[in-house]
Every structure is written in C-alpha cells, then in structure tokens.
Amino acid sequence: MSTIFALATARGKSGVAVIRISGNEAFEVGRQLVGTLPKAGRFGLRSVRSRDGVLLDEALVLVFAGPNSFTGEYVVELQLHGSRAVIQSVETAILQTGLARPAEAGEFTRRALMNDTLDLAQVEGLSELIEAETEAQRKQAMRLYDGGLREVSETWRNDLLRAAALIEATIDFADEEVPVDVTPEVRELIGRTRDSLLREIAGSEVAERVRDGFEVAILGAPNAGKSSLLNWIAGREVAITSDVAGTTRDVIEVRVDLHGLPVTFLDTAGLRETEDAVEKIGVSRAKERARAADLRVLLVAPDGSEEGADLVQADDIRVASKIDLSGAEGISTVTGAGIDDLLERVGAILAEQAEKVGTATTARHRHALQRACHELDLAAAHLDANSDTPEISAEHLRSAVAALDSLIGRVDVEAILGEIFSRFCIGK
The missing domain is CATH 3.30.1360.120 (Probable tRNA modification gtpase trme; domain 1)
Known part of the structure; x- marks a missing residue:
C-alpha cells in the first residue's frame, strides 16, 4: 500500500x-x-x-x-x-x-478502518465529531467514536450466539432425550435482546434530530407576530414584517444553538382561508412543515384567535402574543417580555426528547437494528410453534447476529464505505 x-x-x-x-x-x-x-x-x-x-x-x-x-x-x-x-x-x-x-479525502481514516484501529461505527462517530456544532452533537458523536455502539452490540451478539448455541445443542441430541429444556433460556435471551434493540431504534430517531437539528414551527394567524418572533430569536431581520396580512408566503428558517441543542425555528405563513393562489401554497406548506416539526409554538393573537390550533399536539406550547397591546401574560416582540421564558420552555421540552438518545445515531444503524429485530421475531415465532426443526430458529438467530455485525463493519462494509468517506476532508 x-x-x-x-x-x-x-x-x-x-x-x-x-x-x-x-x-x-x-x-x-x-x-x-x-x-x-x-x-x-x-x-x-x-x-x-x-x-x-x-x-x-x-x-x-x-x-x-x-x-x-x-x-x-x-x-x-x-x-x-x-x-x-x-x-x-x-x-x-x-x-x-x-x-x-x-x-484522498478520508484516506487516513479509511486506513484506520482497514487496519482495525477503528471500527465502522467509530469512523462514523469521527465524521460526526468533525461536523459537530453544538455541545449535544459533540457528546453524541463522542459516544459513538469512543466505541459505545461496539460495546452494546457485543452484548447483543454474545447473548444471541449463546441462544443459537443452546438451540443447536438440541440438534446434537436429535436421536436422544435432551438433558435440559433450553427453550426458557433461549426465549429470555431473545426477549431481552429484542427489547434492548427496540429502545435503541427509538433512540436512533432522536439521535438523528440531535445531529441534523430539531425543528420548531411557529404557528398562528396572520399578523400574530410570528415573523417578529423569528427575527428576535435570530437577532437580525431575517423575515419581512408588516401589518399587511399574508406577507409571509413561504417557510423561513433560522438555525440556532439552544442550550447546546441544534434547533431550527420555522416562521410559517399565517394560517387562514384565502383566495390568493400563492398564499394558499404558503398555508399548505406551513401546515405540512408544522405537522412534521418536533415542536409547535402557537401564538395566540390579541383578539384571542388561535389559527392552527388543530395542528397543536400534547407537548406543544400555546402563548399569547403582542402582550404590549393586550396586557395578558405571554410574549412581546416590542419589549422582549416573555421571550427568554418561552425559549427556556422550548429548550426544556427538546432536552427531554434528547435524553432518549441511544448509541445508534444514523439511518444505517437503525436499519441494521430493524433487520436484527425482524430475525428475532421469526426465531421466536418458530420456537413458539414447537417445531421439530430447531435449526430454522438457530438460522434466524445467526442472521440477527449478522445484521448486528454490520453495525461495526464485520460484514457488508464495502457497499457503504463510499458514502461514509465522501463526508471526510482530505487530511482526515
């Protein structure tokens, strides 16, 4: 070489x-x-x-x-x-x-992988560490780079290999009476591993948000103060503000570091019925992005209107806007009253979501975990059917192990190396 x-x-x-x-x-x-x-x-x-x-x-x-x-x-x-x-x-x-x-780009790290000084998950962690912009991203990337996924996957692997070995031991006694019923232990190993995998799958979706950024949609009627709030959060004029209803036609985004979390605030078009063709498109996009967001902040107008209330979910925030006019409790983008408290609430809710993060952080990890779960479900179903072909359950367990091995690059490496190393700079 x-x-x-x-x-x-x-x-x-x-x-x-x-x-x-x-x-x-x-x-x-x-x-x-x-x-x-x-x-x-x-x-x-x-x-x-x-x-x-x-x-x-x-x-x-x-x-x-x-x-x-x-x-x-x-x-x-x-x-x-x-x-x-x-x-x-x-x-x-x-x-x-x-x-x-x-x-070439990423060639030093690629050699580290080939020479077993890093596993594939650590390589991905290094890539994320280089790209980290917030403290939460740094911590998440460091867990991966430090071998967290390898450690937990070794536990899963060992448990499943033991379960497969127990089943295969019954095959060796095919013509004799099996000295011990291994089924309860096998079921326990499969169930325990499956539960752990499901928790990790859920955590991987949160991890993607920590890496790519949470989205918070600001909703409300036209002139409820959405664009003014976005400008206040950004600390600059990123959205046009006026007293003319329908000024905001498209979704405007501002990315900030909120208590160590990457957060993108979305200023959406005012939600109302309109005959204006362009504004209709803006309202439709606003609703679409709001539904997909991690959190929604509904601004209640001084007249009490709550346009967009049908999009609000359990953990979302309702807050009165323009309290300099109404005298209510809430926020004012004129005086700044209540905005810091609102951002604290947003940060606390997203931080609670971020606590669910696991060691798996990418869609590739999640797909491997889902494949392993599917194989475990098949193994358990075959085991519960009291089949006289235990080797089929053992084979599903071996397939689950193979899926987990792909997490750290024991198998199926070449197919995804190009994508991973394309994100690296020359010199790393």
Whole structure:
C-alpha cells in the first residue's frame, strides 16, 4: 500500500499547520526532510530542508510506529508554521522524494478502518465529531467514536450466539432425550435482546434530530407576530414584517444553538382561508412543515384567535402574543417580555426528547437494528410453534447476529464505505 501525505489542519494562514505522512515509507520520507528522526513515540524539533538542502522551516516532528498510530501504519507528523508558502514548499519537498502521494479525502481514516484501529461505527462517530456544532452533537458523536455502539452490540451478539448455541445443542441430541429444556433460556435471551434493540431504534430517531437539528414551527394567524418572533430569536431581520396580512408566503428558517441543542425555528405563513393562489401554497406548506416539526409554538393573537390550533399536539406550547397591546401574560416582540421564558420552555421540552438518545445515531444503524429485530421475531415465532426443526430458529438467530455485525463493519462494509468517506476532508 502506497505512502500518503496531506495537510491535516485547515488550509490557509494559521499559527500551526500539521502535515501527516502515513505508510511503509513514512520514516524514510521523514528522514529525507529532517535528517535523524526522533524515536517512535517521541517528538523533537528539527530543521525541514528541501531536496537541494534549502531550509524550509523549523518543525516539531512526531513519530509513531505501526500499529501504534491513528492509521495503524508508520506515521510522521510535521508541526509547521502555518503560512501558505511553508505548507506548499514542504508538500513539494515530500513529492520530490518520490516515496509518497497526496492522500484522498478520508484516506487516513479509511486506513484506520482497514487496519482495525477503528471500527465502522467509530469512523462514523469521527465524521460526526468533525461536523459537530453544538455541545449535544459533540457528546453524541463522542459516544459513538469512543466505541459505545461496539460495546452494546457485543452484548447483543454474545447473548444471541449463546441462544443459537443452546438451540443447536438440541440438534446434537436429535436421536436422544435432551438433558435440559433450553427453550426458557433461549426465549429470555431473545426477549431481552429484542427489547434492548427496540429502545435503541427509538433512540436512533432522536439521535438523528440531535445531529441534523430539531425543528420548531411557529404557528398562528396572520399578523400574530410570528415573523417578529423569528427575527428576535435570530437577532437580525431575517423575515419581512408588516401589518399587511399574508406577507409571509413561504417557510423561513433560522438555525440556532439552544442550550447546546441544534434547533431550527420555522416562521410559517399565517394560517387562514384565502383566495390568493400563492398564499394558499404558503398555508399548505406551513401546515405540512408544522405537522412534521418536533415542536409547535402557537401564538395566540390579541383578539384571542388561535389559527392552527388543530395542528397543536400534547407537548406543544400555546402563548399569547403582542402582550404590549393586550396586557395578558405571554410574549412581546416590542419589549422582549416573555421571550427568554418561552425559549427556556422550548429548550426544556427538546432536552427531554434528547435524553432518549441511544448509541445508534444514523439511518444505517437503525436499519441494521430493524433487520436484527425482524430475525428475532421469526426465531421466536418458530420456537413458539414447537417445531421439530430447531435449526430454522438457530438460522434466524445467526442472521440477527449478522445484521448486528454490520453495525461495526464485520460484514457488508464495502457497499457503504463510499458514502461514509465522501463526508471526510482530505487530511482526515
């Protein structure tokens, strides 16, 4: 496998830039650039020179011997001064050795996967960690990257393998009396694992919201103050406000970090009956997005109208708007009264939803868990039918194990690697 290199930090002017070299020739490339390398696992300050001896920079050089590195290969990292000129000159010097080529996007992490220093779920966790924008996203990504999914999947795997082994033991006694009835233990193992999988499936849907963002739809009649509230939340004029009913025709979105959670607030068209063809489309879109949102905030107009009340669900929020006019308790986008309290309520409700998150975080994880659940249902049904073919139940259990193995990349890896690594930057 060829030796690769890339800038591992953001390209452009910076205090420090890190160039990573990985592969069998990494040490030789390093020696041609800096002379004597520090011992593996150590670091040292070295002069970096071109092929003809020109001083390019002073660098802190870190050396890792495989498999004790991120990629599992021999690795040399150069911590350089982060000017464009220094980076370009050092990259050129590496190319001139003829021993290394530029890395492709995600190639370092792909090698870590191939060399078993990371499993597939950890690779996905690393991708999410790099993309994390809020504290909740960071924590969720870190659980995955730290091997949380591998740990829980090993428990499921071991329980199902034991259940399959117990069933297969009865096959060995096909012509004899089975010494112990294994069915109760098998049922208990299947039931326990299935319950755990169902909890994880539910948690994966919440995890997707933590990663992609919760949606909160602001509903109400025309001129109820929806656009003004959105502008207040955004801290800038993102929506046009006027006294003319029907000003907002489409859904306007603002993404914020609310108590560590990514939240997108949706300003929807005023909900009313209208003959205006364009406004009708806006009202229809507003209702569609409101139904799909994680939470709805219904603004009650000063006259008491609650347009959109039919869309409100149990945990949604009703709040009086324009209280500077009505004197009621609620919010005012003129004075700011009550808005902080409203956002606290929104944050608390979404935080409660986020507590249900599990270790599985993607649609791929959820589909694998659902396949495993389906196989367990078939195994249990066949077992309960008192069939004289226990090997069929055992085979369904083996299929469930295979589905769980796909979570961390033991099987079915190649089909999804392209999609996963397409999200990585060069240098990672």
